Amino acid sequence: MSGFRMYKILGVVIAIALLVPACGPSEPQEAVISTAVAQTVQAGESLTEVASLEAAVPTSTQTPEIASTEVTVTPASTPTGASVAVAPADPNCVKASLVTESPPDKVILRPGEYFWKTWTLQNTGTCTWTTEYKFVFWSGEIMGGLVSYALPDDVAPNEQKDITIYLQAPATTGTFTGYWRLQTPWESDFGVGQYSEDIYVQVVVSDAKKLKYSATSVTYEHVRNPPIGCTTNVRHTIYATISVDGPAELDYHWMQSDGNNSGTKSYDFTEAGSITVSREWMIGKGDSPNPRWIQIVVTEPKYQEFDKLPILNPCP
Structure with a gap:
């Protein structure tokens, strides 16, 4: 084989040897690249704000002057604990x-x-x-x-x-x-x-074989017309709420201090409950200033006298 031919063969072998490493990276290099990609994806999902800050960092090799910055950390979600109610300052708030x-x-x-x-x-x-x-x-x-x-x-x-x-x-x-x-x-x-x-x-x-029901209470409401002042006649309207403790046939009447009593009235209760009844009493300006009273008296199912409601006349 001539020297020239030997030289050509040697050149081809050297060229092939140089091309082989450039055909593809080795396995360790592939592993490093894969790991870097995975880390980049994870960082992009969880630390987006940090990545943005890093992208904004200048590439100059000079050391930048760092300004003092106040950092406020905002949580991703608000705690679910119950809020504490505060009492209003108004003393008339709850009545x-x-x-x-x-x-x-x-x-x-x-x-x-x-x-x-x-x-x-x-x-x-x-x-x-x-x-x-x-x-x-x-x-x-x-x-x-x-x-x-x-x-x-x-x-x-x-x-x-x-x-x-x-x-x-x-x-x-x-x-x-x-x-x-x-x-x-x-x-x-x-x-x-x-x-x-x-x-x-x-x-x-009660475990009695036969229950006995009756009136249990009477409450009054007094309305004066006019509310104040001394007109020729003052109208007093009295409302009485009579309560019973069960089914009862109730007989009652109004009794007044001046003897002007009402007639007997009846009400049939089918169950425990209350009724409200009313009566008017007109008092003239020149009438006696002596104290007056009015009350409810129940006669059935049993006799009961309830409290007397005072009626005052400040305009004699």
């Missing part, structure tokens, strides 16, 4: 009054008898009772009720709302009373009336 109730107190029940109790309450405060307000058991006999009941609807100032719960009479005989109150979202309790009195239910449990 209530009792409008009516059913059945009336001292209703006669059998041992273990179930019954519904309804109180009609009026919001006399300045704050709306939201569904975060509760009707809570306070003391006495719970009568099978729950410890608390959430209000089903909002009750705006001056609005009325029925609160009805399902109860059970105690298994033993006697008179039992359960006391309840309203509770605010900031866990302040309040009752009804000027002195925030408890709202209560009172029952009489």
